Amino acid sequence: MTGAIFGAASRDEQARAEVGVTGCDRAIAETGSLALITGPGRSRAVSLLPPFHLAVVSRLNVCYTMAEFFDDCRPQLATASSCTFITGPSRTADIELTLTLGIHGPGRVAIVIGP
Numbered sequence: 001m002t003g004a005i006f007g008a009a010s011r012d013e014q015a016r017a018e019v020g021v022t023g024c025d026r027a028i029a030e031t032g033s034l035a036l037i038t039g040p041g042r043s044r045a046v047s048l049l050p051p052f053h054l055a056v057v058s059r060l061n062v063c064y065t066m067a068e069f070f071d072d073c074r075p076q077l078a079t080a081s082s083c084t085f086i087t088g089p090s091r092t093a094d095i096e097l098t099l100t101l102g103i104h105g106p107g108r109v110a111i112v113i114g115p
Contacts (some may be wrong), residue, residue, distance in 0.1 A: 011045055011049070014043070014045050014046055014099070015045075015050070016100060017046075017049070018050060018051065019050055019052045019053075019080050020045075020046040020048075020049065020050035020053050020106065021046070021054045021055075021056065022047045022051070022053070022054075022056070023056050023057070023058075024036050024047055024055050024056075024061065025037045025056075025061065025073055025083075025087075026061050026063050026069045026073065027057045027061060027063070027065050027111065028063055028068075028069050028085075028115070029062060029063065029065075030064060030065045030066060031066065031085075031087070032087055033085045033086060033087040034055050034057070034085070034086040034087075034109075035069055035073070035083060035084070035085055035110070036083065036084045036086065037076045037080045037082075037083045038078060038082045038083070038084070039076070039080060039081075041085040041109060044082065044084055046105060047084065047086065047105075048084075048104075048105045048106070049106075051106050052106055052107070052108045052109075053086070053105070053108070053109045053110070053112070054109075054110050054111075054112065055086070055110070055111050056111075056114060057111055057112065058111050058113075058115065060112070062113070073093070082104055086110055088109050089105065089107050089108065089109060090104040092104075
C-alpha cells in the first residue's frame with residue numbers, strides 16, 4: 001500500500017489508503033494554506049482521497065502572503081494543469097445546518113515543517 005500513500009498507485013488504491021503524504025510548493029502564512037501545484041508524478045488525488053493528509057513542508061517553502069506565492073511560483077503555475085490550496089478539512093453546514101468536516105477531501109490535515 002506504500003504506492004497508494006505516495007500517489008504512485010491507481011486512484012482506487014489511493015482512495016482506500018488511510019494516509020496520503022505530499023510535499024507542498026508553498027505554505028502560506030497569511031491564510032494558513034498549503035499550495036500544491038500539479039505536474040508529472042505529482043498526484044492531486046493523494047492529498048484529496050485518503051481520510052488523513054500529511055504534508056511535509058521545507059522551511060524554505062514558507063511564504064508570507066498569497067501575492068508572494070503567485071510571484072514566486074509564476075513559472076510553475078504557467079505550465080501546471082491545476083493548483084490546489086488546502087486550508088484544513090472542508091467544512092459545510094448544508095445538511096440541516098449541522099457543521100460537517102471532511103466531506104470533500106480528508107477529514108484531518110497535518111503539516112510537518114522540516115529543514
